[in-house]
Amino acid sequence: MQIYNYPLFNTWPKILSRPANNYSSINSTVRMILDNVKKKGDAAVRDYTRRFDGADLEEFRVSKDEMEKAAGLIEPELKEAIQKAAKNILAFHEIQKPPMRMIETAPGVKCWQKSVPIDKVGLYIPGGSAPLFSTVLMLGIPAQIAGCKEIVLCTPPNEKGEIHPAILFAAGLVEVSRIYKIGGVQAIGAMAYGTETVPRVFKIFGPGNSWVTAAKQIVSVNDCAIDMPAGPSELAVMADESADPEFIAADLLSQAEHGPDSQVVLVTTEEPLISKVMQAIDRQLSELPRAAIATKALENSRAILVNDEEQMIELINFYAPEHLIIATRNTTNHADRITNAGSVFLGNFTPESAGDYASGTNHTLPTQGWARSFSGLNLESFCKKITFQEISRDGIQQLGPIIEAMAEGELLYAHKNAATLRINSSES
Amino acid sequence: MQIYNYPLFNTWPKILSRPANNYSSINSTVRMILDNVKKKGDAAVRDYTRRFDGADLEEFRVSKDEMEKAAGLIEPELKEAIQKAAKNILAFHEIQKPPMRMIETAPGVKCWQKSVPIDKVGLYIPGGSAPLFSTVLMLGIPAQIAGCKEIVLCTPPNEKGEIHPAILFAAGLVEVSRIYKIGGVQAIGAMAYGTETVPRVFKIFGPGNSWVTAAKQIVSVNDCAIDMPAGPSELAVMADESADPEFIAADLLSQAEHGPDSQVVLVTTEEPLISKVMQAIDRQLSELPRAAIATKALENSRAILVNDEEQMIELINFYAPEHLIIATRNTTNHADRITNAGSVFLGNFTPESAGDYASGTNHTLPTQGWARSFSGLNLESFCKKITFQEISRDGIQQLGPIIEAMAEGELLYAHKNAATLRINSSES
Structure with missing residues (x-):
C-alpha cells in the first residue's frame, strides 16, 4: 500500500486512478466466438465448452436428477447459512417494489407509470476455484421477486461436466427456470442470441472475467441489455480515531483477496491509524490462503491522510468506490453526505463481507467509478417502467x-x- | 404499407423486423473524432464545428445576453404552450420521486436504499431543420427535479453560430447550468471527456443521428453512462371496430414523418378498418409538408390483420413498440396486459403527439425492441441508488x-x- 500524506486536490486523479483494464486486445477474439455462437448455435457452444472447459457435453441443461442430488452434497451448516442469507436478501429486495404512480396532469389528462418485469433474463455465474453461490442469490432473488417469466442461468462446468452442488442448491432455492453448463463468451452469446436449446433473453446479469465482460459489452450494442459495466472489486474505508485497526485491516484484505487487480483505499484524518493498519495487515496476511493475490492487490492500493472530515468525504465522492466502510464517530451524518458509492457499511461492526453474503443488500455493484452514474443491482434492474396516458x-x-x-x-x-x-x- | 392477413406466428420475426441500422461503417470515423476531442479539447471541438456546422466560434458557451434576447424572439402563443407543457411534464415527473426504503432484515441488521442525483449530466439536443425544444423539456425537467448539480446542454449552432431561440427559452425554463453551441460527435466527446471549457459529465442523455448514437455507444464502454440505445421512431396501433380510421391515419403519419427509417404498425381484428385507414392515409398525406419522408417510412410499415384480441396483444408484446396506441373498446384491460412498450396511449382522444409534447409523460423512449428491457426516461434515469447497512x-x-x-x-x-x-x- 502506498501512503500519501495530505495530497493536493490536483493530485487526486493520479493517486486514485484504477489499475488499467483494457479489453480491446481481446475484442476481436471475443467477437469471433460470439459470431460463431450466433451462426452455429449449440454446435459452436459444444465446441468451445470442449476447448475452454475441457468438458465434452451432449446435453448442456442441468437435469432434475442433478438438482435433487445437489442438496444432499452440501454440508448442512452451509445449507442453512445460504437459506438464512436468502431470507435477508429477499426481505431487502421485497421492500423495493415500486408503487404504481398516477396523476391527472391537466383536467382530463391522466398519466401513470407502471413497473413491469423483464420477461426473460439471463444470469451468469463465473466458474473458477470457488463456487460463487452467493452471486446466484444476488441475481436470482430480485429476478424472482420481479416476476421474470424465464430465468436462465449459465455457469461453466468442470472437466467432468459438473456444476458445484452449492450453485445448484442456490439456483433451486431462487427457482431458476433453466440452468445450463455453459461458461465464458459462449454463454453470453447463447443467452444474447439464443440457440437450439438456450432461449434468447432480454437482459444479462452477473460478473465475469475480462472475456465475459467484453462479450457483454459487445452484445449490449445491438442485441441484449446488460446490468452494468463490470470491473475488479474495490473498497474504500474512511476512518477516524474511533476505528479499529484490526477490523480495517481485515476489511481491506477481504477485498484485496478477490484478485490481483482489486484496489483498496484507506482515507483517514488520523495519522497513527495508518501505521497500525499496516502492521495489522502484515500480521493477518501471513495467515491467508490467498496471500499472494492480496499482496498483489495491495500494490495498487493507497492509504491517504487528509486534513479533516470535509476532505475525507470529498475524496470518497471523488473516488466513487464500489464499497465504502464508514468507521467514524459520526457515521450517520457522514453516510448522508456520500453521493458516489455502490454500497456503504456503517460503524465498527459492519464488515464489508456482510454485504457480500448476508445482510440483505446486493453485492453486484458499480466499480471503476461507475458509482457516479450507476446503481447496484436492485429489484428495478429486473423491471422496466412503462408510461400510460389517457385523455x-x-x-x-x-x-x-x-x-x-x-x-x-x-x-x-x-x-x-x-x-x-x-x-x-x-x-x- | 404492406398488409398481412392472419400471419402465422413463425413469420412474425420477419414481418416485424426493423429497418436495418448498422453503425459499424462509421465507427472508425467516430472514434477518430472522439480521440481528437479527448486529446486536443476545445481546439478539436472548434475545428469540427467549423467543418461540420460551418460556424467559426471563439466562444462555445451561450451568453446571458443571448439567453435574455431569446425569450423576446418567440411567438407568445408558442411560449405559453411550452410553459404549459413544462408544467404537465413537471407534475408527472415529480410523482416519480422514489421513497427512502429501510428495513431491519435480521435483528440488529438495518439496510436501506437511497436515491441520489447524478452530480453532472449532459443533455444533447440535435440540430437540423426543426428546433427540438420539446426534447429540452423532456431531458431538462427530470434532471432539474432529480437535483443534478450541473446540467450541461450541447446543441449544434447554425452557420451564423446561433441557437434557435425556442431551444434557449426552454433551456432557461428548466434551469440548465451551461449551454454550449456544440453538436455531433464532438459534443458527445466534449461531455464524456471534458475540455478546457466543457465540464466532463457522468451521464449523457438525448437523441441524435447515427453519428451521435455511435459516439454515445463508444463512450459508454469506458467513460460515461448513456441513457439508452437510440433508434428511429416507431408506433404501433392496436385497434378494433371502435377505432376512428382518420385518427389512426393521422397517428401513423405523425410517426412516419419523423424520418425515412421510422416504422409504423397497425394491428387489428377488423378487416375493413385496414382499407379505411389506407384511404385516410392517402388523403392526409397529400397535405403534409413532410410527405416525402412519410412515404418512405410507410414502405417499412405494416398493417396486420389478426384473429382475435389475444393475438393482438401477443403480437404487440412481441414487437415491443416505442409508442403504442390502444384504440379498442376495452382499453384499460388491454393496457394492463401490455408488457413490452415504451409509452402507451389509451382511447380515441389520446394522440401519440400528446406524449411527444404535452401530456406529461417523457418522449425519450426505447426503440428497436429495447422496450423489452429498457424504461423510457424517467426521474430515476437522473439518479442512482446507493445501499446502506448498519449492523x-x-x-x-x-x-x-x-x-x-x-x-x-x-x-x-x-x-x-x-x-x-x-x-x-x-x-x-
Whole structure:
C-alpha cells in the first residue's frame, strides 16, 4: 500500500486512478466466438465448452436428477447459512417494489407509470476455484421477486461436466427456470442470441472475467441489455480515531483477496491509524490462503491522510468506490453526505463481507467509478417502467392547442394534425 | 404499407423486423473524432464545428445576453404552450420521486436504499431543420427535479453560430447550468471527456443521428453512462371496430414523418378498418409538408390483420413498440396486459403527439425492441441508488456465523476473518 500524506486536490486523479483494464486486445477474439455462437448455435457452444472447459457435453441443461442430488452434497451448516442469507436478501429486495404512480396532469389528462418485469433474463455465474453461490442469490432473488417469466442461468462446468452442488442448491432455492453448463463468451452469446436449446433473453446479469465482460459489452450494442459495466472489486474505508485497526485491516484484505487487480483505499484524518493498519495487515496476511493475490492487490492500493472530515468525504465522492466502510464517530451524518458509492457499511461492526453474503443488500455493484452514474443491482434492474396516458374528450380540447402550437414550432405538421382532428371531432 | 392477413406466428420475426441500422461503417470515423476531442479539447471541438456546422466560434458557451434576447424572439402563443407543457411534464415527473426504503432484515441488521442525483449530466439536443425544444423539456425537467448539480446542454449552432431561440427559452425554463453551441460527435466527446471549457459529465442523455448514437455507444464502454440505445421512431396501433380510421391515419403519419427509417404498425381484428385507414392515409398525406419522408417510412410499415384480441396483444408484446396506441373498446384491460412498450396511449382522444409534447409523460423512449428491457426516461434515469447497512454489536453475533460459513464455502478466508474478528470482539 502506498501512503500519501495530505495530497493536493490536483493530485487526486493520479493517486486514485484504477489499475488499467483494457479489453480491446481481446475484442476481436471475443467477437469471433460470439459470431460463431450466433451462426452455429449449440454446435459452436459444444465446441468451445470442449476447448475452454475441457468438458465434452451432449446435453448442456442441468437435469432434475442433478438438482435433487445437489442438496444432499452440501454440508448442512452451509445449507442453512445460504437459506438464512436468502431470507435477508429477499426481505431487502421485497421492500423495493415500486408503487404504481398516477396523476391527472391537466383536467382530463391522466398519466401513470407502471413497473413491469423483464420477461426473460439471463444470469451468469463465473466458474473458477470457488463456487460463487452467493452471486446466484444476488441475481436470482430480485429476478424472482420481479416476476421474470424465464430465468436462465449459465455457469461453466468442470472437466467432468459438473456444476458445484452449492450453485445448484442456490439456483433451486431462487427457482431458476433453466440452468445450463455453459461458461465464458459462449454463454453470453447463447443467452444474447439464443440457440437450439438456450432461449434468447432480454437482459444479462452477473460478473465475469475480462472475456465475459467484453462479450457483454459487445452484445449490449445491438442485441441484449446488460446490468452494468463490470470491473475488479474495490473498497474504500474512511476512518477516524474511533476505528479499529484490526477490523480495517481485515476489511481491506477481504477485498484485496478477490484478485490481483482489486484496489483498496484507506482515507483517514488520523495519522497513527495508518501505521497500525499496516502492521495489522502484515500480521493477518501471513495467515491467508490467498496471500499472494492480496499482496498483489495491495500494490495498487493507497492509504491517504487528509486534513479533516470535509476532505475525507470529498475524496470518497471523488473516488466513487464500489464499497465504502464508514468507521467514524459520526457515521450517520457522514453516510448522508456520500453521493458516489455502490454500497456503504456503517460503524465498527459492519464488515464489508456482510454485504457480500448476508445482510440483505446486493453485492453486484458499480466499480471503476461507475458509482457516479450507476446503481447496484436492485429489484428495478429486473423491471422496466412503462408510461400510460389517457385523455378524455374534454381533455383534448384543452391540451390539443398546446400540442398544435408546439408541433408547429417544430415543423411537424402530421403531429399537429393528429391533435387537430381530435379537437374538431370532440367539439361535435 | 404492406398488409398481412392472419400471419402465422413463425413469420412474425420477419414481418416485424426493423429497418436495418448498422453503425459499424462509421465507427472508425467516430472514434477518430472522439480521440481528437479527448486529446486536443476545445481546439478539436472548434475545428469540427467549423467543418461540420460551418460556424467559426471563439466562444462555445451561450451568453446571458443571448439567453435574455431569446425569450423576446418567440411567438407568445408558442411560449405559453411550452410553459404549459413544462408544467404537465413537471407534475408527472415529480410523482416519480422514489421513497427512502429501510428495513431491519435480521435483528440488529438495518439496510436501506437511497436515491441520489447524478452530480453532472449532459443533455444533447440535435440540430437540423426543426428546433427540438420539446426534447429540452423532456431531458431538462427530470434532471432539474432529480437535483443534478450541473446540467450541461450541447446543441449544434447554425452557420451564423446561433441557437434557435425556442431551444434557449426552454433551456432557461428548466434551469440548465451551461449551454454550449456544440453538436455531433464532438459534443458527445466534449461531455464524456471534458475540455478546457466543457465540464466532463457522468451521464449523457438525448437523441441524435447515427453519428451521435455511435459516439454515445463508444463512450459508454469506458467513460460515461448513456441513457439508452437510440433508434428511429416507431408506433404501433392496436385497434378494433371502435377505432376512428382518420385518427389512426393521422397517428401513423405523425410517426412516419419523423424520418425515412421510422416504422409504423397497425394491428387489428377488423378487416375493413385496414382499407379505411389506407384511404385516410392517402388523403392526409397529400397535405403534409413532410410527405416525402412519410412515404418512405410507410414502405417499412405494416398493417396486420389478426384473429382475435389475444393475438393482438401477443403480437404487440412481441414487437415491443416505442409508442403504442390502444384504440379498442376495452382499453384499460388491454393496457394492463401490455408488457413490452415504451409509452402507451389509451382511447380515441389520446394522440401519440400528446406524449411527444404535452401530456406529461417523457418522449425519450426505447426503440428497436429495447422496450423489452429498457424504461423510457424517467426521474430515476437522473439518479442512482446507493445501499446502506448498519449492523449492531448484537447483530453481528447472529449474522456473523452465516457470513463465516458462506465465505468458507467460497474459499474466501479474508472475507471470513472480517466477520470472525468482529464476532470475537463483540462478545467481550
